[in-house]
Amino acid sequence: MPVAPLADLALEPYWMPFTANRAFKRAPRLLVAAKDMHYTAADGRAILDGTAGLWCVNAGHCREPIVAAIREQAGRLDYATAFQMGNPQTFRLAAEVAALAPGDLDHVFFANSGSEAVDTALKIALAYFQARGEPSRARFVGRARAYHGVGFGGISVGGMEPNRKAFAAQLLPQVDHLPHTHDLAHNAFARGQPAWGAELADDLERIVAERGAGTIAAVIVEPVAGSTGVLPPPRGYLERLRQICDRHGILLIFDEVITGFGRLGAAFAAERFGVVPDLMTVAKGITNAAVPMGTVLARRGIYDTIVGSVPAGIELFHGYTYSGHPLAAAAGLATLKLYRDEGLFARAAALEPYWEDAVHSLRSAPHVLDLRNLGLVAGIDLAPRAGAPGARGLEAFGACFERGVLIRASGDTLMLSPPLIVERAHIDQIFGTLADVLKGIA
Ligand code: PLP
Numbered sequence: 001m002p003v004a005p006l007a008d009l010a011l012e013p014y015w016m017p018f019t020a021n022r023a024f025k026r027a028p029r030l031l032v033a034a035k036d037m038h039y040t041a042a043d044g045r046a047i048l049d050g051t052a053g054l055w056c057v058n059a060g061h062c063r064e065p066i067v068a069a070i071r072e073q074a075g076r077l078d079y080a081t082a083f084q085m086g087n088p089q090t091f092r093l094a095a096e097v098a099a100l101a102p103g104d105l106d107h108v109f110f111a112n113s114g115s116e117a118v119d120t121a122l123k124i125a126l127a128y129f130q131a132r133g134e135p136s137r138a139r140f141v142g143r144a145r146a147y148h149g150v151g152f153g154g155i156s157v158g159g160m161e162p163n164r165k166a167f168a169a170q171l172l173p174q175v176d177h178l179p180h181t182h183d184l185a186h187n188a189f190a191r192g193q194p195a196w197g198a199e200l201a202d203d204l205e206r207i208v209a210e211r212g213a214g215t216i217a218a219v220i221v222e223p224v225a226g227s228t229g230v231l232p233p234p235r236g237y238l239e240r241l242r243q244i245c246d247r248h249g250i251l252l253i254f255d256e257v258i259t260g261f262g263r264l265g266a267a268f269a270a271e272r273f274g275v276v277p278d279l280m281t282v283a284k285g286i287t288n289a290a291v292p293m294g295t296v297l298a299r300r301g302i303y304d305t306i307v308g309s310v311p312a313g314i315e316l317f318h319g320y321t322y323s324g325h326p327l328a329a330a331a332g333l334a335t336l337k338l339y340r341d342e343g344l345f346a347r348a349a350a351l352e353p354y355w356e357d358a359v360h361s362l363r364s365a366p367h368v369l370d371l372r373n374l375g376l377v378a379g380i381d382l383a384p385r386a387g388a389p390g391a392r393g394l395e396a397f398g399a400c401f402e403r404g405v406l407i408r409a410s411g412d413t414l415m416l417s418p419p420l421i422v423e424r425a426h427i428d429q430i431f432g433t434l435a436d437v438l439k440g441i442a
Helices: 021-026 064-076 088-100 114-131 152-157 161-165 198-211 237-248 269-273 300-307 326-341 344-360 391-402 424-440
Strands: 031-035 038-041 046-049 105-111 139-143 175-178 216-221 251-255 279-282 294-299 368-374 377-382 408-410 413-416
Touching (some): 046 424, 064 326, 088 294, 105 114, 105 300, 114 152, 114 294, 114 300, 139 152, 139 198, 152 175, 237 251, 294 300, 326 344, 344 377, 377 391, 391 408, 391 413, 391 424
Parallel strands (some): 139 216, 216 251, 251 279
Antiparallel strands (some): 031 038, 105 294, 408 413
Protein backbone atom coordinates (compact mmCIF):
# COMPACT_ATOMS: atom_id res chain seq x y z
CA MET A 1 0.00 0.00 0.00
CA PRO A 2 1.72 3.26 -1.09
CA VAL A 3 2.01 5.90 1.62
CA ALA A 4 0.84 9.41 0.66
CA PRO A 5 3.45 12.19 0.88
CA LEU A 6 2.75 13.99 4.15
CA ALA A 7 5.55 16.52 4.50
CA ASP A 8 3.28 19.38 3.41
CA LEU A 9 0.27 18.28 5.48
CA ALA A 10 -1.25 21.25 7.34
CA LEU A 11 -2.03 20.15 10.88
CA GLU A 12 -3.32 23.36 12.43
CA PRO A 13 -6.81 23.81 10.93
CA TYR A 14 -8.14 20.49 12.16
CA TRP A 15 -9.45 20.89 15.73
CA MET A 16 -9.10 17.31 16.87
CA PRO A 17 -11.69 15.66 19.15
CA PHE A 18 -10.74 14.34 22.61
CA THR A 19 -7.10 15.10 21.77
CA ALA A 20 -4.30 17.15 23.30
CA ASN A 21 -4.14 19.21 20.10
CA ARG A 22 -0.90 21.06 20.82
CA ALA A 23 1.03 17.96 21.87
CA PHE A 24 -0.33 15.92 18.96
CA LYS A 25 0.58 18.56 16.40
CA ARG A 26 4.13 18.69 17.77
CA ALA A 27 4.48 14.91 17.36
CA PRO A 28 1.66 13.60 15.15
CA ARG A 29 0.75 9.93 14.96
CA LEU A 30 -0.83 9.40 11.55
CA LEU A 31 -2.46 6.28 10.17
CA VAL A 32 -2.80 6.05 6.41
CA ALA A 33 -4.22 2.59 5.69
CA ALA A 34 -5.63 -0.49 7.37
CA LYS A 35 -6.32 -4.14 6.60
CA ASP A 36 -7.73 -6.83 8.91
CA MET A 37 -5.82 -6.62 12.24
CA HIS A 38 -3.36 -3.90 11.25
CA TYR A 39 -3.03 -0.23 10.51
CA THR A 40 -0.25 1.22 8.40
CA ALA A 41 1.37 4.26 10.01
CA ALA A 42 2.56 7.20 7.91
CA ASP A 43 6.14 5.95 8.24
CA GLY A 44 5.09 2.62 6.74
CA ARG A 45 5.09 0.59 9.98
CA ALA A 46 2.40 -2.02 10.61
CA ILE A 47 0.51 -1.28 13.83
CA LEU A 48 -1.47 -4.10 15.43
CA ASP A 49 -4.92 -2.77 16.30
CA GLY A 50 -5.54 -3.71 19.92
CA THR A 51 -8.64 -1.52 20.14
CA ALA A 52 -10.72 -2.34 17.03
CA GLY A 53 -10.42 1.31 16.05
CA LEU A 54 -12.44 2.72 18.93
CA TRP A 55 -14.26 -0.46 20.03
CA CYS A 56 -15.96 -0.54 16.66
CA VAL A 57 -14.15 -2.41 13.87
CA ASN A 58 -15.33 -5.77 15.14
CA ALA A 59 -14.76 -7.70 11.90
CA GLY A 60 -11.34 -6.17 11.25
CA HIS A 61 -10.40 -3.42 8.81
CA CYS A 62 -11.33 -2.87 5.17
CA ARG A 63 -13.14 -6.18 4.87
CA GLU A 64 -13.92 -6.77 1.22
CA PRO A 65 -17.65 -7.65 1.49
CA ILE A 66 -18.32 -4.42 3.40
CA VAL A 67 -16.18 -2.31 1.08
CA ALA A 68 -17.96 -3.81 -1.94
CA ALA A 69 -21.43 -3.19 -0.46
CA ILE A 70 -20.64 0.46 0.26
CA ARG A 71 -19.14 0.95 -3.19
CA GLU A 72 -22.14 -0.63 -4.90
CA GLN A 73 -24.65 1.35 -2.82
CA ALA A 74 -22.84 4.65 -3.41
CA GLY A 75 -23.17 4.13 -7.15
CA ARG A 76 -26.84 3.13 -7.03
CA LEU A 77 -28.58 5.27 -4.41
CA ASP A 78 -26.26 7.64 -2.58
CA TYR A 79 -28.87 9.34 -0.45
CA ALA A 80 -32.61 9.43 0.09
CA THR A 81 -34.43 11.34 2.79
CA ALA A 82 -35.81 9.22 5.59
CA PHE A 83 -38.65 11.67 6.28
CA GLN A 84 -41.87 10.42 4.67
CA MET A 85 -39.71 8.38 2.25
CA GLY A 86 -37.77 5.16 2.54
CA ASN A 87 -35.27 2.93 0.83
CA PRO A 88 -35.33 -0.87 0.94
CA GLN A 89 -31.86 -1.29 2.45
CA THR A 90 -32.77 0.56 5.60
CA PHE A 91 -35.93 -1.52 6.12
CA ARG A 92 -33.88 -4.68 5.57
CA LEU A 93 -31.30 -3.62 8.13
CA ALA A 94 -33.99 -2.73 10.69
CA ALA A 95 -35.52 -6.19 10.26
CA GLU A 96 -32.15 -7.91 10.69
CA VAL A 97 -31.18 -5.93 13.76
CA ALA A 98 -34.60 -6.54 15.31
CA ALA A 99 -34.28 -10.27 14.62
CA LEU A 100 -30.87 -10.34 16.30
CA ALA A 101 -32.06 -8.56 19.45
CA PRO A 102 -33.49 -10.45 22.40
CA GLY A 103 -37.11 -10.35 23.58
CA ASP A 104 -39.50 -7.95 21.89
CA LEU A 105 -36.86 -5.29 21.20
CA ASP A 106 -38.19 -5.27 17.67
CA HIS A 107 -38.49 -1.65 16.55
CA VAL A 108 -35.42 0.14 15.30
CA PHE A 109 -34.81 3.91 15.09
CA PHE A 110 -31.73 5.04 13.18
CA ALA A 111 -29.34 7.86 14.06
CA ASN A 112 -25.70 8.43 13.12
CA SER A 113 -23.65 7.91 16.25
CA GLY A 114 -23.77 6.51 19.73
CA SER A 115 -24.32 10.01 21.12
CA GLU A 116 -27.33 10.55 18.91
CA ALA A 117 -28.66 7.10 19.78
CA VAL A 118 -28.44 7.92 23.49
CA ASP A 119 -30.21 11.27 23.15
CA THR A 120 -32.82 9.57 20.97
CA ALA A 121 -33.43 6.87 23.58
CA LEU A 122 -33.85 9.47 26.33
CA LYS A 123 -36.33 11.37 24.16
CA ILE A 124 -38.25 8.17 23.37
CA ALA A 125 -38.52 7.47 27.11
CA LEU A 126 -40.02 10.92 27.70
CA ALA A 127 -42.35 10.61 24.70
CA TYR A 128 -43.50 7.22 25.95
CA PHE A 129 -44.63 8.54 29.31
CA GLN A 130 -46.25 11.56 27.65
CA ALA A 131 -48.17 9.16 25.43
CA ARG A 132 -49.22 7.11 28.45
CA GLY A 133 -50.55 10.18 30.20
CA GLU A 134 -47.76 10.13 32.81
CA PRO A 135 -45.86 13.31 31.99
CA SER A 136 -44.59 13.58 35.56
CA ARG A 137 -42.21 10.71 34.78
CA ALA A 138 -39.47 12.95 33.46
CA ARG A 139 -36.37 12.20 35.55
CA PHE A 140 -33.42 10.11 34.39
CA VAL A 141 -31.03 8.03 36.44
CA GLY A 142 -27.49 7.51 35.13
CA ARG A 143 -24.39 6.20 36.85
CA ALA A 144 -21.11 7.62 38.07
CA ARG A 145 -18.23 7.05 35.61
CA ALA A 146 -20.69 6.30 32.79
CA TYR A 147 -20.00 7.31 29.20
CA HIS A 148 -23.03 7.92 27.03
CA GLY A 149 -21.49 10.10 24.34
CA VAL A 150 -21.26 13.85 24.16
CA GLY A 151 -24.75 15.21 23.48
CA PHE A 152 -26.32 17.23 26.28
CA GLY A 153 -28.49 14.24 27.19
CA GLY A 154 -25.53 11.89 27.15
CA ILE A 155 -23.26 14.05 29.30
CA SER A 156 -26.13 14.73 31.72
CA VAL A 157 -26.75 11.05 32.44
CA GLY A 158 -23.06 10.28 31.97
CA GLY A 159 -20.66 10.36 34.85
CA MET A 160 -17.18 11.00 33.49
CA GLU A 161 -16.50 14.31 35.18
CA PRO A 162 -14.00 15.80 32.69
CA ASN A 163 -16.64 15.42 29.97
CA ARG A 164 -19.16 17.44 31.99
CA LYS A 165 -17.04 20.08 33.68
CA ALA A 166 -16.96 22.81 31.04
CA PHE A 167 -20.67 22.39 30.30
CA ALA A 168 -22.01 21.96 33.82
CA ALA A 169 -23.97 25.21 33.67
CA GLN A 170 -26.51 23.71 31.28
CA LEU A 171 -26.89 19.99 31.85
CA LEU A 172 -30.34 18.36 31.96
CA PRO A 173 -31.79 19.41 35.31
CA GLN A 174 -33.53 16.26 36.55
CA VAL A 175 -30.87 13.57 36.71
CA ASP A 176 -29.58 11.39 39.55
CA HIS A 177 -26.63 9.02 39.45
CA LEU A 178 -26.15 5.54 40.83
CA PRO A 179 -22.71 4.75 42.26
CA HIS A 180 -20.25 3.09 39.89
CA THR A 181 -19.31 -0.54 40.48
CA HIS A 182 -15.51 -0.30 40.63
CA ASP A 183 -14.32 -1.51 44.04
CA LEU A 184 -10.72 -2.61 44.41
CA ALA A 185 -11.16 -3.55 48.07
CA HIS A 186 -13.62 -6.29 47.12
CA ASN A 187 -12.88 -7.11 43.51
CA ALA A 188 -9.24 -6.47 42.56
CA PHE A 189 -7.97 -8.80 39.83
CA ALA A 190 -11.42 -10.39 39.41
CA ARG A 191 -11.67 -12.60 36.35
CA GLY A 192 -14.82 -11.85 34.38
CA GLN A 193 -17.77 -10.54 36.38
CA PRO A 194 -16.75 -9.63 39.92
CA ALA A 195 -18.46 -11.55 42.72
CA TRP A 196 -19.16 -8.56 44.95
CA GLY A 197 -21.42 -5.61 44.27
CA ALA A 198 -24.94 -6.68 43.20
CA GLU A 199 -26.21 -4.66 46.16
CA LEU A 200 -24.94 -1.45 44.56
CA ALA A 201 -28.07 -1.62 42.37
CA ASP A 202 -30.16 -1.06 45.51
CA ASP A 203 -29.14 2.59 45.42
CA LEU A 204 -31.91 2.90 42.85
CA GLU A 205 -34.39 2.22 45.68
CA ARG A 206 -32.89 5.14 47.59
CA ILE A 207 -33.38 7.43 44.59
CA VAL A 208 -36.95 6.17 44.12
CA ALA A 209 -37.70 6.80 47.79
CA GLU A 210 -36.25 10.30 47.58
CA ARG A 211 -37.77 11.40 44.27
CA GLY A 212 -40.91 9.26 44.02
CA ALA A 213 -41.25 6.47 41.48
CA GLY A 214 -43.83 8.50 39.57
CA THR A 215 -41.18 11.08 38.65
CA ILE A 216 -38.63 8.72 37.08
CA ALA A 217 -38.77 7.87 33.38
CA ALA A 218 -35.68 5.77 32.84
CA VAL A 219 -32.44 4.36 34.16
CA ILE A 220 -29.57 4.20 31.69
CA VAL A 221 -26.43 2.09 32.13
CA GLU A 222 -23.71 0.55 30.03
CA PRO A 223 -23.98 -3.20 30.79
CA VAL A 224 -20.16 -3.17 30.89
CA ALA A 225 -18.88 0.36 31.45
CA GLY A 226 -16.34 0.84 28.66
CA SER A 227 -14.73 4.23 28.20
CA THR A 228 -14.21 4.81 31.91
CA GLY A 229 -11.87 1.83 32.00
CA VAL A 230 -13.83 -1.42 31.47
CA LEU A 231 -15.97 -2.22 34.51
CA PRO A 232 -17.78 -5.56 34.11
CA PRO A 233 -21.01 -5.63 36.12
CA PRO A 234 -20.91 -7.50 39.44
CA ARG A 235 -22.76 -10.82 39.28
CA GLY A 236 -26.47 -10.23 39.80
CA TYR A 237 -26.23 -6.44 39.49
CA LEU A 238 -28.01 -6.01 36.15
CA GLU A 239 -30.67 -8.54 37.15
CA ARG A 240 -31.33 -6.52 40.29
CA LEU A 241 -31.54 -3.23 38.37
CA ARG A 242 -34.08 -4.89 36.06
CA GLN A 243 -36.17 -6.05 39.05
CA ILE A 244 -36.19 -2.64 40.70
CA CYS A 245 -37.13 -0.91 37.43
CA ASP A 246 -39.99 -3.38 36.96
CA ARG A 247 -41.19 -2.86 40.52
CA HIS A 248 -41.52 0.88 39.96
CA GLY A 249 -42.54 1.07 36.30
CA ILE A 250 -39.21 2.64 35.27
CA LEU A 251 -37.75 1.98 31.81
CA LEU A 252 -34.33 0.35 31.70
CA ILE A 253 -32.02 1.50 28.91
CA PHE A 254 -28.89 -0.48 28.07
CA ASP A 255 -26.29 1.55 26.23
CA GLU A 256 -24.71 -1.20 24.14
CA VAL A 257 -22.68 1.07 21.87
CA ILE A 258 -19.56 -0.88 22.86
CA THR A 259 -21.01 -4.19 24.02
CA GLY A 260 -23.21 -4.77 20.96
CA PHE A 261 -22.25 -6.99 18.03
CA GLY A 262 -20.06 -9.64 19.55
CA ARG A 263 -17.74 -7.78 21.88
CA LEU A 264 -18.84 -10.03 24.77
CA GLY A 265 -19.11 -13.21 22.72
CA ALA A 266 -22.85 -12.77 22.09
CA ALA A 267 -24.85 -10.47 19.83
CA PHE A 268 -25.56 -8.16 22.77
CA ALA A 269 -24.73 -7.91 26.46
CA ALA A 270 -28.47 -8.32 27.08
CA GLU A 271 -28.15 -11.81 25.61
CA ARG A 272 -24.98 -12.66 27.49
CA PHE A 273 -26.39 -11.56 30.84
CA GLY A 274 -29.97 -12.72 30.18
CA VAL A 275 -31.38 -9.30 31.07
CA VAL A 276 -33.59 -7.59 28.49
CA PRO A 277 -33.84 -3.79 28.68
CA ASP A 278 -36.76 -1.70 27.41
CA LEU A 279 -34.58 0.39 25.12
CA MET A 280 -31.15 -0.40 23.78
CA THR A 281 -28.67 1.91 22.07
CA VAL A 282 -26.11 0.56 19.62
CA ALA A 283 -23.67 2.07 17.09
CA LYS A 284 -20.03 1.27 16.22
CA GLY A 285 -20.07 -2.46 15.36
CA ILE A 286 -23.41 -2.25 13.55
CA THR A 287 -21.56 -1.12 10.40
CA ASN A 288 -18.09 -2.28 11.48
CA ALA A 289 -17.52 1.50 11.71
CA ALA A 290 -17.14 1.74 7.95
CA VAL A 291 -20.01 4.26 7.76
CA PRO A 292 -21.30 6.08 10.86
CA MET A 293 -24.56 4.77 12.29
CA GLY A 294 -26.30 4.80 15.66
CA THR A 295 -29.48 2.94 16.50
CA VAL A 296 -32.12 2.65 19.20
CA LEU A 297 -34.02 -0.59 19.65
CA ALA A 298 -37.36 -0.27 21.40
CA ARG A 299 -39.65 -2.89 22.85
CA ARG A 300 -42.86 -3.31 20.92
CA GLY A 301 -45.03 -1.79 23.66
CA ILE A 302 -43.03 1.44 23.59
CA TYR A 303 -43.39 1.78 19.83
CA ASP A 304 -47.08 0.88 19.94
CA THR A 305 -47.81 3.33 22.74
CA ILE A 306 -46.12 6.28 21.04
CA VAL A 307 -47.40 5.49 17.56
CA GLY A 308 -50.89 4.79 18.84
CA SER A 309 -51.10 7.99 20.83
CA VAL A 310 -51.99 10.28 17.92
CA PRO A 311 -54.95 9.70 15.59
CA ALA A 312 -52.93 10.40 12.44
CA GLY A 313 -49.79 12.16 11.24
CA ILE A 314 -46.23 12.14 12.52
CA GLU A 315 -46.02 10.32 15.85
CA LEU A 316 -42.50 11.20 17.02
CA PHE A 317 -41.05 14.59 16.12
CA HIS A 318 -37.49 13.39 15.98
CA GLY A 319 -35.02 12.25 13.31
CA TYR A 320 -31.86 13.16 11.46
CA THR A 321 -31.13 14.07 7.84
CA TYR A 322 -28.94 10.99 7.74
CA SER A 323 -31.17 8.62 9.76
CA GLY A 324 -30.90 5.23 8.08
CA HIS A 325 -28.49 6.55 5.44
CA PRO A 326 -28.37 4.14 2.47
CA LEU A 327 -24.58 3.76 2.67
CA ALA A 328 -24.75 2.96 6.38
CA ALA A 329 -27.60 0.53 5.78
CA ALA A 330 -25.64 -1.24 3.03
CA ALA A 331 -22.56 -1.38 5.27
CA GLY A 332 -24.71 -2.68 8.14
CA LEU A 333 -26.25 -5.47 6.07
CA ALA A 334 -22.85 -6.57 4.77
CA THR A 335 -21.40 -6.38 8.28
CA LEU A 336 -24.11 -8.51 9.87
CA LYS A 337 -23.68 -11.07 7.08
CA LEU A 338 -19.93 -11.16 7.68
CA TYR A 339 -20.47 -11.66 11.41
CA ARG A 340 -22.78 -14.58 10.59
CA ASP A 341 -20.62 -16.09 7.82
CA GLU A 342 -17.50 -16.08 9.97
CA GLY A 343 -19.26 -16.90 13.25
CA LEU A 344 -17.44 -13.98 14.86
CA PHE A 345 -19.54 -13.73 18.02
CA ALA A 346 -18.94 -17.42 18.80
CA ARG A 347 -15.29 -16.93 17.88
CA ALA A 348 -15.00 -14.17 20.48
CA ALA A 349 -16.64 -16.43 23.07
CA ALA A 350 -14.24 -19.27 22.27
CA LEU A 351 -11.21 -16.99 22.59
CA GLU A 352 -12.30 -15.47 25.90
CA PRO A 353 -10.44 -17.92 28.20
CA TYR A 354 -7.18 -17.41 26.27
CA TRP A 355 -7.71 -13.65 26.36
CA GLU A 356 -8.45 -13.74 30.09
CA ASP A 357 -5.25 -15.67 30.84
CA ALA A 358 -3.25 -13.24 28.72
CA VAL A 359 -4.74 -10.23 30.53
CA HIS A 360 -3.97 -11.72 33.94
CA SER A 361 -0.41 -12.61 32.90
CA LEU A 362 0.30 -8.94 33.66
CA ARG A 363 -0.52 -9.41 37.34
CA SER A 364 3.05 -9.06 38.52
CA ALA A 365 4.07 -6.44 35.94
CA PRO A 366 5.28 -3.12 37.38
CA HIS A 367 2.66 -0.45 38.26
CA VAL A 368 -0.35 -2.74 37.78
CA LEU A 369 -3.10 -2.06 40.35
CA ASP A 370 -5.92 -4.02 38.80
CA LEU A 371 -6.82 -6.15 35.76
CA ARG A 372 -10.35 -6.66 34.45
CA ASN A 373 -11.70 -8.65 31.52
CA LEU A 374 -14.91 -9.85 29.94
CA GLY A 375 -15.53 -11.03 26.40
CA LEU A 376 -12.70 -9.60 24.30
CA VAL A 377 -12.28 -6.51 26.45
CA ALA A 378 -9.72 -5.65 29.10
CA GLY A 379 -9.00 -2.80 31.50
CA ILE A 380 -5.67 -2.30 33.24
CA ASP A 381 -5.32 0.22 36.09
CA LEU A 382 -1.80 1.53 36.56
CA ALA A 383 -0.73 3.25 39.75
CA PRO A 384 -0.54 6.98 39.02
CA ARG A 385 2.92 8.50 39.21
CA ALA A 386 3.22 10.79 42.23
CA GLY A 387 2.30 14.33 41.22
CA ALA A 388 1.62 13.37 37.59
CA PRO A 389 -1.65 11.48 37.25
CA GLY A 390 -2.20 10.19 33.73
CA ALA A 391 1.48 10.40 32.77
CA ARG A 392 2.12 6.65 33.05
CA GLY A 393 -0.96 5.80 31.00
CA LEU A 394 0.03 8.22 28.26
CA GLU A 395 3.63 6.97 28.21
CA ALA A 396 2.46 3.35 28.01
CA PHE A 397 0.18 4.25 25.10
CA GLY A 398 3.02 6.06 23.28
CA ALA A 399 5.56 3.30 23.92
CA CYS A 400 3.15 0.59 22.69
CA PHE A 401 2.54 2.61 19.52
CA GLU A 402 6.29 2.92 18.98
CA ARG A 403 6.50 -0.88 19.28
CA GLY A 404 3.70 -1.42 16.81
CA VAL A 405 0.64 -2.00 19.02
CA LEU A 406 -2.30 0.37 19.36
CA ILE A 407 -3.88 0.41 22.81
CA ARG A 408 -6.14 2.98 24.46
CA ALA A 409 -5.40 5.02 27.57
CA SER A 410 -7.78 7.04 29.70
CA GLY A 411 -5.73 8.62 32.45
CA ASP A 412 -3.75 5.77 34.00
CA THR A 413 -6.17 3.10 32.82
CA LEU A 414 -5.28 1.15 29.69
CA MET A 415 -8.00 -0.49 27.62
CA LEU A 416 -8.00 -3.20 25.00
CA SER A 417 -10.73 -4.44 22.66
CA PRO A 418 -9.25 -6.07 19.53
CA PRO A 419 -11.22 -6.95 16.40
CA LEU A 420 -13.00 -10.29 16.88
CA ILE A 421 -10.82 -11.82 14.13
CA VAL A 422 -7.82 -11.55 16.47
CA GLU A 423 -5.52 -14.61 16.53
CA ARG A 424 -3.74 -16.05 19.57
CA ALA A 425 -0.43 -14.80 18.17
CA HIS A 426 -1.83 -11.26 18.11
CA ILE A 427 -2.97 -11.61 21.73
CA ASP A 428 0.53 -12.79 22.65
CA GLN A 429 2.00 -9.78 20.84
CA ILE A 430 -0.32 -7.32 22.59
CA PHE A 431 0.43 -8.59 26.09
CA GLY A 432 4.10 -9.29 25.41
CA THR A 433 4.51 -5.71 24.24
CA LEU A 434 2.61 -4.38 27.25
CA ALA A 435 4.74 -6.41 29.67
CA ASP A 436 7.93 -4.99 28.09
CA VAL A 437 6.58 -1.46 28.00
CA LEU A 438 5.53 -1.54 31.67
CA LYS A 439 9.01 -2.74 32.65
CA GLY A 440 10.51 0.21 30.81
CA ILE A 441 8.32 2.91 32.36
CA ALA A 442 9.35 4.75 35.51
N1 PLP B 1 -22.30 5.25 24.50
C1 PLP B 1 -21.27 4.47 24.81
C2 PLP B 1 -21.44 3.37 25.82
C3 PLP B 1 -20.03 4.65 24.19
O1 PLP B 1 -18.99 3.88 24.52
C4 PLP B 1 -19.90 5.67 23.23
C5 PLP B 1 -18.61 5.89 22.56
O2 PLP B 1 -17.62 5.28 22.86
C6 PLP B 1 -21.00 6.47 22.95
C7 PLP B 1 -22.20 6.23 23.60
C8 PLP B 1 -20.90 7.59 21.98
O3 PLP B 1 -20.78 7.13 20.69
P1 PLP B 1 -20.30 8.13 19.53
O4 PLP B 1 -18.88 8.46 19.81
O5 PLP B 1 -20.52 7.33 18.29
O6 PLP B 1 -21.20 9.33 19.60
